[in-house]
Amino acid sequence: MTVKIAVRGLEKAFGPKRVLQGVDLDVPEKQSTVIIGGSGTGKSVLLKCIIGLITPDGGSIRIDGREMVGASDDERRAVQGRIGMLFQGAALFDSLPVWENVAFGLLAEKRLGRHEAREEAVRVMRSVGLAADVADRYPAETSGGMQKRIGLARAIATKPEIIFFDEPTTGLDPIMADVINDLVRACVRDLGATAVSISHDMASVRKIADRVALIHEGRIRWEGPASSIDASGNAYVDQFIHGRAEGPIRVGQVA
Amino acid sequence: MINPFRPVGRGTLGAFETVGAITLFAATGVGRGLRGPWYPRQFLRMLVEIGYYSLPVVGLTAIFTGMVLALQSYTGFSRFEAQSAIPTIVVISMTRELGPVLAGLMVAGRVGASMAAELGTMRVTEQIDALSTLSTDPFRYLVFPRILAGLVCLPFLVLVADIIGVMGGLLVGAYKLGFPAGEWIQSTLDYLQPEDVTSGLVKAGVFGFIITLMGCYQGYNSGRGAQGVGTATTQAVVAASIMILVSNYVVTEIFFSR
């Protein structure tokens, strides 16, 4: 197994609040890694550090062996071009119609003209189960489930090597959540992408994860293959998957 | 608590820090923006947003300002039989001072606020983050087209304000004060120097830069949540308005001392 992303000793604080306190994580290539953990434990911050949207205070992030912490803007942009991200709130551009959202990366990289980009956008939209007539709507005129799918289509349109999914199924009904799970799986299987997802939803974790990492109080507390989460023998994992209030993760301790 | 100068010192340091941050922001926006890639669609959208949709507000401000100028100077100047100077007073006040400043303040309220709100919302909803992940630099895509459009649109708006303001003065002069319209226009043109207009247009360019810069800066650095966007919007308008009044004096001084 080749390591695509290697995170070592990553630290990030916002004022007095130490969100990441030395995160170590290896993300294997062409597999699906899922990060689990309570709300506000810094899962989104971790992804944003890796993608270069937040500058960490310390530690190291290597993507394909190349150090990203302290890299120049140009180097970082080159790597960002190979990463796609589905944001927690979809983060669609509300001044642009849906198809232009999906085609945004293609247009930005000048790979295609507007006409071909639109056709390609409609094709990608269809692959995530969006009808062509959605293309000319504006994001505000679509439902939450559609917005997730539009965000997903936008993230995969440029066929990135690495895709981040920040809570892809949160806030969706179980059926729509399962549709999104299948799409996430398909990204790894069909596009050969390396996927890193964040999830709270154990059904979703079981479905999309090859590997699972649990983050708590700024550190990774357990990491292992998805098949072994039920027999991990780790108190954090057991508490999380059974959704118990009792255990090492204490509610109110974070925040 | 004990040292009464501590808040003053901290405030001063904070102010320097903010000035530094804004300068860096402006330099980044313009520096990267000039090097391209350019986004003409964004620029055109902003031209319409700033230039076209500000016309009603600027026009209304200008016409009533011109009208009141004529009326007020009549009240004052008729006391020493100097009514013939009124058209000149109107056009010079309008082009040098009131056109740019009032248009600037109105546009600061309209455009500065909406720009800060738009970028602030984009920040809060992670749209600005999303741009970076899609090979697009927010400074080139969002900031530069806005600043450039401000720089172009404000002189245009002020020119329109100058013309409408003079027309407002003429309306009052001809219909209320009993001046012959031809004479009014003649003396308006006779004493008008090109510099009266150009100094106003230079001011307008400066104001356009300030308004869009502050709108972008506050929006881009907006705090989290709806409250963050609200604060950003207020600060964009307040900061731009103050900077307009200060830079108005500075530019006037520069032109005056030549």
Ligand SMILES: Nc1ncnc2c1ncn2[C@@H]1O[C@H](COP(=O)(O)OP(=O)(O)O)[C@@H](O)[C@H]1O
């Ligand atoms: N830009 C920021 N400024 C200040 N605090 C932040 C910022 N981003 C995240 N945080 C804080 O960091 C903590 C972790 O946030 P996040 O990574 O979004 O949590 P989650 O694990 O639910 O995704 C939260 O307490 C949040 O308030």
Ligand SMILES: [Mg+2]
């Ligand atoms: Mg999150």
